Amino acid sequence: MRTFKLLIVLSIISAFKSMLISQDKKGDVSLYKGPIIDMHLHAENNSTLPPEELGLCIPLSNLVPHFDPKQEFGEAWTAALKNPSCKNPMWSSTSFEGYTSKIQSQLETYKVRPVVSGSTPILEEWKQKFSNTMIPSLEFQLERDSIPLDSLRGLFENNGFQVLGEISNQYAGIPPNDPRMDAYYALAEEMEIPVAIHMGTGAPGSPYLFSPKYVAAYSNPLLLEEVLKKYPKLRISIMHYGEPFIDELITMMYHYPQIYVDLGGIQWAYPSDYFYQYHLKKIMAAGFGKRIMFGSDTFLWPELLGKSIDIINEADFLTLEQKADIFYNNAARFLRID
Template sequence: MKNYFLTIILCLLHIGIMAQTDESKPYAPYKGPIIDVHLHAFHADANGPPPLPFCVPISTMIQHFDPKDIWMDVVMKASENPDCEGLLWSPETDEELIKQTVEQLHKYNITAVLSGEVDFLPDWLEAAPDRFIPSLKFSLPADEMPVDSLETIIRANDIQVLGEIGNQYHGIAPNDSRMDKYWELAVKLDIPVAVHLGSGPPGAPYLGFPNYRVKFSNPLQLEEVLNKYPRLRMSVMHYGEPFIDEMIAMMYSYPQLYVDLGGIMWTYPKAYFYEYHLKKMVLAGYGKRIMFGSDSMNWPGLIGKSIDIINEAPFLSLAQKEDIFYNNAARFLRLEIKK
């Protein structure tokens, strides 16, 4: 009898060891090539005079606010002496920002969709032409132009993605009719679009975006667009957070619709992001249409932290991580899928 129980114990130990070493099991980190579909070509002072602090998660940087004060003043005071875990500081010059970002891309073997203004993109592209896919930053009303003018810019600069489309920051709904001619152009040129739906910086309406509205994060407002332009390749940046149920409903009804995780993984504590956002979309069956995005702006260190957050998700298998980090974006962008 003793030998019988000993045999069972040894078998259980063997199974436990195999579970820890089998890379098909959860917890195994993904170490292959990565496509970051959400990277910004910003100037070093785009978010204020550098160096600028950044807390991960950013939602914990200022946890309460009395409206007798001015939000901008409170943010600036917190920036002078930040007290948080995961603290990052931004580079002080454009050259250093580009250099540190490229170092991160090489370190993690990343190809990044780089969103920026057409006159600043070349500075980034020249630093690492094999690491960037150029994407044109676009927002109404500032970038409104004749459609043939936009087509000329796209063709002349080999723009491969139209986005980030940041209309939400200017109080413009996702289904605003002024975008129709630009959706039509994207279909004509067969280039994907990336649309911002979701949170901006904490207190966005009081930080220089007075027209920002949370209600325009709701992906249901994209329904008429996708009905009218069924051949439009669209990615929802920030996955329409916090409207997860609405996003899932849209992905069900519009199977061409993809999302990226851009930045939300470091906006909130990991436990919340895992349980109520990422896990919910995966459990709903949409792990093949979720793409990795760092949303790195002025803090290159966000790239590595974003990768770690996805790799540490306890419910994701290695195969699911590979889809999120690479395969789904390669399919969406129609790139070669590297095995």
């Protein structure tokens, strides 16, 4: 009888250990904890930070859950940020010191090396704080940034810039295949500079806020076809992966294998279930897991970086190897980092 009871106890202990091991595999083994390259982080300074704290709830698509156009959308947007509806909103900083302190904490906690996009003056401030970790990327928009080609060449040869982007022409109503971009694409191809092009969603209500010329149709990756035929050695990262044109993106990645994409904050712009099911799973199922790069689209709220990482780590359909590719390997290959 004692032997029988002992066998029962041992059986229970064994089952309990198996359960713990199973939980560890689900909770630990599938979590990527190595270094990360964030292909999409925006530099802020005192001139771009809001004068008062603003609270952000995600997903961003539900920030203004409904809207009656008898009201100004800007009023609804501001009200949602001043009085966030979630329990634990992220709060913006009002000073450069407070903001960069939060950024530093996120970078160190998650072992992140960011590609930081911004103007020359702002990136000079960032270099003083993050020169050992950041990869400077020059943001650019036709009409707004009238940079002569020789000056642009000098910035990359002498000022340490390594990426041209975010190219935000979509916000100005300019498609990626606008002929005025040819000279810049040609220079990037000649100098072997990777370019990062905004093609995807902006903030909800963007045309009614700060981008009246924004054109959603310019997210379509098919617009890059003539660009890649003209400049076949150009390295292009499609920021926000041309969302929501997933089928068009897949056919472009199929026919133009130099195209990479970054996730660009879409993981927190929409509910996770939607992002997983209709975006990330589909691109992975098409076989392009070696060309998806992590991007947080962090700007006023540094905590977006950690939340973006968690969303990818919590995708139970991704293997640890696939997460390592998304978080680090693919970007290192795209940027030609040893």
